[in-house]
Amino acid sequence: MSEGLTWTVYDADSMTQAEIYGQVLCDLGDQHPEIVGLSADLANSTKIGKFGQKFPERFFNVGIAEQNLFGVAAGLAKSGLTPFVSTMATFVSMRACEQVRTDICYQNLDCKIIATHGGASFGQAGSTHHCTEDLSIMRSFANMTVIVPADGIECANAVKACIDWPGPVYIRIGRGFEPKFYDDEEYGFQIGKAVTLMEGTDITLICCGVTVLQAMEAAKFLKENDGLSVRVLNIHTIKPIDEEAILKAVMDTRRLAVFEEHNVMGGLGSAVADVIAASGKGCAFTKVGIPDCYCEVGYPEDLYTHYKLDADGVIETVRQVMQMDFEEDDDWEDEV
Amino acid sequence: MALSTNEIKDLEQHAWQARQDIIDITGWSGGAHIGGGLSVADILVILYFKYLNVDPKNPQWEDRDRFIMSKGHAGVAYAPVLARKGYFNFDDLQTFNKFKSPFGMHLDCLKVKGVDVSTGSLGHGLSIAVGLALGARLQKKDWYTYCVLGDGECNEGSVWEAAMSASHFKLNNLITFVDRNRLMIDGETEDVMGLEPFADKWKAFGFIVKEVDGHDFNQLSEAIDFAKAEKSGPVVIIANTAKGKGVDFMENEVKWHYGGLDTDLRAQAKASVDKLYGKA
Numbered sequence: 001m002s003e004g005l006t007w008t009v010y011d012a013d014s015m016t017q018a019e020i021y022g023q024v025l026c027d028l029g030d031q032h033p034e035i036v037g038l039s040a041d042l043a044n045s046t047k048i049g050k051f052g053q054k055f056p057e058r059f060f061n062v063g064i065a066e067q068n069l070f071g072v073a074a075g076l077a078k079s080g081l082t083p084f085v086s087t088m089a090t091f092v093s094m095r096a097c098e099q100v101r102t103d104i105c106y107q108n109l110d111c112k113i114i115a116t117h118g119g120a121s122f123g124q125a126g127s128t129h130h131c132t133e134d135l136s137i138m139r140s141f142a143n144m145t146v147i148v149p150a151d152g153i154e155c156a157n158a159v160k161a162c163i164d165w166p167g168p169v170y171i172r173i174g175r176g177f178e179p180k181f182y183d184d185e186e187y188g189f190q191i192g193k194a195v196t197l198m199e200g201t202d203i204t205l206i207c208c209g210v211t212v213l214q215a216m217e218a219a220k221f222l223k224e225n226d227g228l229s230v231r232v233l234n235i236h237t238i239k240p241i242d243e244e245a246i247l248k249a250v251m252d253t254r255r256l257a258v259f260e261e262h263n264v265m266g267g268l269g270s271a272v273a274d275v276i277a278a279s280g281k282g283c284a285f286t287k288v289g290i291p292d293c294y295c296e297v298g299y300p301e302d303l304y305t306h307y308k309l310d311a312d313g314v315i316e317t318v319r320q321v322m323q324m325d326f327e328e329d330d331d332w333e334d335e336v
Numbered sequence: 337m338a339l340s341t342n343e344i345k346d347l348e349q350h351a352w353q354a355r356q357d358i359i360d361i362t363g364w365s366g367g368a369h370i371g372g373g374l375s376v377a378d379i380l381v382i383l384y385f386k387y388l389n390v391d392p393k394n395p396q397w398e399d400r401d402r403f404i405m406s407k408g409h410a411g412v413a414y415a416p417v418l419a420r421k422g423y424f425n426f427d428d429l430q431t432f433n434k435f436k437s438p439f440g441m442h443l444d445c446l447k448v449k450g451v452d453v454s455t456g457s458l459g460h461g462l463s464i465a466v467g468l469a470l471g472a473r474l475q476k477k478d479w480y481t482y483c484v485l486g487d488g489e490c491n492e493g494s495v496w497e498a499a500m501s502a503s504h505f506k507l508n509n510l511i512t513f514v515d516r517n518r519l520m521i522d523g524e525t526e527d528v529m530g531l532e533p534f535a536d537k538w539k540a541f542g543f544i545v546k547e548v549d550g551h552d553f554n555q556l557s558e559a560i561d562f563a564k565a566e567k568s569g570p571v572v573i574i575a576n577t578a579k580g581k582g583v584d585f586m587e588n589e590v591k592w593h594y595g596g597l598d599t600d601l602r603a604q605a606k607a608s609v610d611k612l613y614g615k616a
Contacts, residue, residue: 036474060470060505068463068497075467078453079475080398083467098457099494103464107445107454 024156025084026054028163035163036076038062038085040069046116047176048086066091070099070111077109082163088122089115089172093134104168105141112162112169114155118148119209119261120295120303121174127294136266138170139239145169145191146238148260148268150212153182154236157189165191174210174261177300181213192237194245200231203318204249204256208236208268210300211259211309218314228318238268246275254328255284257321259309264289284324288317339557343386347553350381350420352613355582356606357416357426362595363602365412365433368441371592373413375517375550375577376484380410380417382556383482392422395449401479402468404453406461407486407515408442409594415439415448423450459492461485462512466502469510480564484513488520491529496541502570503542511563512543512572515550517579521593535574543572550575584608 029035029051037059043049052059060076062069066087073083085092092100092115104111115134122129138146145165149155155173162169187195197212198219207215212234219230231253233245249256256276258269269287276285288308296306304310308317339347354377362368383403384390390400405414412432419426431437438447442456452468455461465483472479489495502510514534522528531537535545544566548555556575563571579593580586583605597605610616 036471057474062497062501063504065494065497065501067459067494068466068501071460071463071494071498072467072470072501074453075464075469075481076471077467078402078464079468079471079477081471081474099460099463102454102457103460 024159025051028160029055029058032082032163034080034082036060036081036083038069038073038076038083040064040066040087040091042087042116046086046088046114048084048114051084066096067099070096071103073111074099074103074107074109077104077111082110082112084112084114086114086116088129089118089131089134090129092170093131093137097137101141105143108143108167110167112159113171114159115170115172117175118172119174120290121178121210121261121300123295123298123300123303126297130295132261132263132290132295133266134170134172135238135260135262135268136270139266139271143167144239147171147191147236148208148238149173149236150209150234151178151181153180153185154189157185158191158236161189161191172209174300178210179213181216189236192240192242194242195234195236196245197232197234198230200229201253202229202255203321204231204233204253205314205318206233206235206246206249206256206258206268206272207260208234208238209261210304211261214304214309214311215259215314217311218318221311221315222318226319228322230318235268235272238271241271241275243275246272247279250276250279250281250283254326255321255324257285257317258287259314259317260287260289261304261309262289263292265292282327284321284326286317286321288313337561339554344553347381347385348613350385351378352609352615353420354381354413354417355609357420357429358413359583359597359602359605359609361412361416361429361432363597363599364430365441367594367596368412368432369409369594370412370597371519371579371586371589371594372407372486372515372517373410374581374583374586375579376407376410376515377413377581378551378553379484379513379515379556379575380413382553382560384417384421386557387560388482389479390450392450395423399477399479402452402465402481404461404465404468404481404483405443405455406465406483407458407489408455408461411439411441411443414443414451418448418450421450424448458486458489459494462495462498462502465510465512466498466505466507469502469507470505472509473507479509481510482513483510484515487514487516487518487525487531487534488528490514490531490534499538499541499543506568507570508567510570511560512570514572514574515577516574517577519579519588519590519593523590538572538574543570544568545572545574547574547576550577551581582609582612
């Protein structure tokens with residue numbers, strides 16, 4: 001395999017975190033003969049090709065034809081199999097948008113999508129290969145579950161969990177260079193349940209994907225240097241969103257900031273905002289992401305810094321949110 | 337094997353019934369895709385009453401043949417054929433298009449018994465058919481997948497993505513039809529977006545092509561028998577049809593892609609169908 005140029009999600013050759021996920025899928029393939037794999041000339045880039053090497057008769061490469069990719073996956077699902085489909089997030093969510101919506105979600109099929117190169121993880125490729133719209137698109141499809149794992153270990157957890165989770169699932173990952181966050185799989189991953197990474201009472205940082213590590217680093221810094229008590233929630237499941245964790249954060253900390261590798265419109269930040277707005281509770285709130293523009297070109301690390309999604313950017317945002325005014329309800333505790 | 341006289345008589349009876357039903361539903365619903373429904377009716381009739389190995393008492397039977405109406409707007413023809421096959425009561429179709437009816441004009445597989453795949457947006461069905469055929473082969477099942485496309489639908493690029501993959505995977509358990517009625521919403525196929533040389537296109541994409549009169553049960557039967565026996569790859573049956581077939585004032589009239597029928601027109605249309613089948 002190439003030197004980790006892209007997600008080695010099914011690559012068991014080296015001890016990268018991505019290898020862990022690869023091992024999980026191949027193990028699942030042993031246990032679940034109904035699993036089939038599909039890609040569209042990105043078997044190597046997404047590394048779903050590893051599954052294909054282990055189970056060649058259960059792997060289908062349809063060439064550069066993403067609309068057909070998801071139609072074929074729908075047919076395979078209808079024949080009683082469980083397709084795992086992998087291609088770049090931009091092609092899943094936009095090139096094949098209608099097939100994902102109409103062939104898979106509308107018919108509520110057990111099709112699991114691993115969308116790679118999400119956000120700005122392939123930043124140097126330019127906007128055609130960035131994907132800062134997919135969470136918004138995917139969460140608007142009824143029946144769809146949307147997950148953004150923090151790293152390879154969480155991705156492995158998501159893959160294992162989605163086997164027993166009914167209906168279509170969209171798992172959005174990066175390109176494979178992402179640093180490891182979790183040390184092991186034993187932290188209680190559950191689809192639809194936020195992971196509380198740090199308890200705090202002054203402000204809650206809500207994050208998913210690559211921003212989880214950055215938010216944690218920022219939280220530790222802010223605790224030591226600003227004396228802040230920061231709560232950090234890894235809301236890996238964008239849909240169904242963990243409303244309880246969000247409302248508890250509103251009640252306990254009254255200040256929330258969301259960080260995501262996505263347009264600020266429609267993604268995790270919007271999902272959290274929906275919950276807050278519906279609760280009728282006032283709180284200080286901001287969402288940080290790509291500010292409704294086509295992302296600049298560059299290596300992901302530089303882009304995360306530019307868009308204030310790295311630890312320094314999180315720290316800067318937190319200090320601003322701590323200064324925000326907002327109106328609290330008098331009978332706050334009775335109602336929440 | 338050629339159809340027996342009795343088989344043809346039986347199929348003709350079903351075809352007469354289907355056309356009567358299509359006219360009734362168009363009347364009840366206020367409007368439907370009647371032209372393309374009438375053009376595809378004979379393909380539906382021969383599949384459901386001669387070829388498809390299905391069990392209306394057990395619609396989800398796992399070894400059944402699969403059928404995909406890729407030109408999903410022909411729900412007005414598909415639904416009554418399913419009803420007459422025994423999946424549900426024909427009278428249920430009085431709700432067609434109405435509030436909270438299970439029957440929208442593009443049939444929903446989660447709401448209508450017997451429908452294997454929800455369709456409506458064109459260019460989706462053949463890909464799903466490819467997936468079903470691959471799934472059958474992988475699971476060593478001997479059921480067939482049948483897919484009906486509209487000719488105008490073949491403007492969609494995704495049809496050709498699917499076609500390329502069907503021949504690449506050498507799917508000899510997939511039988512594709514094109515309802516070649518030569519009309520689309522805006523006019524004749526060759527004026528709106530030319531398809532010819534149509535058979536050559538399919539051949540170039542690796543299909544074995546049979547061209548038949550899509551209203552002739554003997555020719556349809558012969559082509560389906562050929563397709564089932566063909567082991568080298570996928571077969572497409574280009575069925576030359578007439579849009580509005582059976583209703584004299586609709587036949588080959590572009591304006592009857594979609595329309596409604598009042599009581600008088602319904603009677604006129606039914607009389608025309610009766611005449612075609614010698615029942616007048």
